[in-house]
Each structure stands twice: as C-alpha cells, then as structure tokens.
Amino acid sequence: MIAGPIPQIVGHRGACALAPENTLTSFARGVADGADQIELDVHLTADGHVVVHHDPTVDRTAVGSGRTTGAIAELTWAELQEVELAGGERIPTIQAALDAIDVPVLIEIKALEAAGPVAHLVAEGGYAEKSIFISFKPEALAEVLRVDPGYRTGLIATETTDVQRAALAELGCGNYSLRYSGLTRDEVAHWQARGVTVTGWPTLADADVAAGLAGGVDFMTADDPAWARRTAEAALAAQPTL
Structure with a gap:
C-alpha cells in the first residue's frame, strides 16, 4: 500500500537517462520533464x-578526439575544457549550472576539498536560497556549515548505522537520502517524526517506485523524472478506494 502522497521528484544528474549526465542540457531536460529538484x-x-x-576522473564520460583521461583534481579548468562529453557537451562550472537551473539544486559534494570552495561560492554568488548541500561524507557537510551554519544540508547513505545517526543529529541535516535496499516504512517514519525529510534512491525501475511509495518517502531521485512521476501516479490511481 502507498503510505502517503506522491513524492516529489529529484532529477538525478539532471535527467541522465535521457541526456548526458551533469550537463546543462541534462539539467534543462530534467526541469522540462517536471523535476521538483535537480541533483548534481x-x-x-x-x-x-x-x-x-560525478567521477573523480573524466575517463568514463569523455568521448571524441580531445582529452579522454585524467583526474579532475590534477587538471586545470582550461585542460578540462579539452574534454568532450556525449552530444558535444562540456563539463560546466557550478556557477553555470546554478544560473541555468530554476528549481532547488542538490549539490552533492563528491570531493572533500570542494566543500569549502563551493560553500563560499554559493554565498558570494547569491545562490543560497536555491542550494541544498548533500554528501555521503559528514565531514564535507561540516565544512559547508563552517562557512554558513544556516545552509541546508542532507546526508546520503546506503544504510543507517550509528555513524549516520550521529551525523544527522550533530549536523542538523534536514534531509536523509537512503538507498531503497536500506529503507523501510518504519525507518522513514522515524526520521520524518524528527523533522527530517527522506529521499529514496536510485529510482530506476517500477520496483523502486513501489518501494518509495510503500515507504512513504518525501522525494525520489530518478534518472528519468517524467517516467518516475508517471509510474508513481499510475500506482496511486491503481490503489483500491475505500
């Protein structure tokens, strides 16, 4: 049974099932397809x-005749512009992405060394209202909050352990993103009762949508936002009326 209303949809890396991930085109497609938020x-x-x-290197995403290998942390911005992505896309700066996206943006901090710089950049660029910082790394979120204790944050996990429980409490996270394999209705209700919204991920198949609906999550992170919404709406419509 569905535990509540249709969750809001988070476009994963934009709409990465339909456009090259983490590109301006993918973000635009995610918004056009009805994503309530965009994750990058x-x-x-x-x-x-x-x-x-997404990755620490460009090896998986690079195509064409330009630069096709290398760690981002070891490349300059000019060198990264030599990397061609699928569809002729290029790796964007966070400023370009935030300027282009007109829904809330979940900024996932992959590299700890990016935490402080992106937190400062969001403040200086006036992007705080639309930005939510998320990470698997509690220390990255702590660094963000050192820049501005008022920033909105969220923790990501595959399952809940004492580490996650302590981090959610200590950091005051407003959102908890939990993999469907570690998600239960009781777990979701536990965090919601404490004022924490819950996101289910990854939403790739009908079974994932069913798990999110049964668990009563607030958000579902999907590679194809329009498909996820249609599937959720269809599941709700199929519920027996009392």
Missing part, C-alpha cells in the same frame, strides 16, 4: 574551480 555532483580542479562532474 561537484569536484575541485587543480586551479580552484568548482566543476560539475
């Missing part, structure tokens, strides 16, 4: 630019 990932270049990319 950040790293720091060798010369201090915060850029949007």
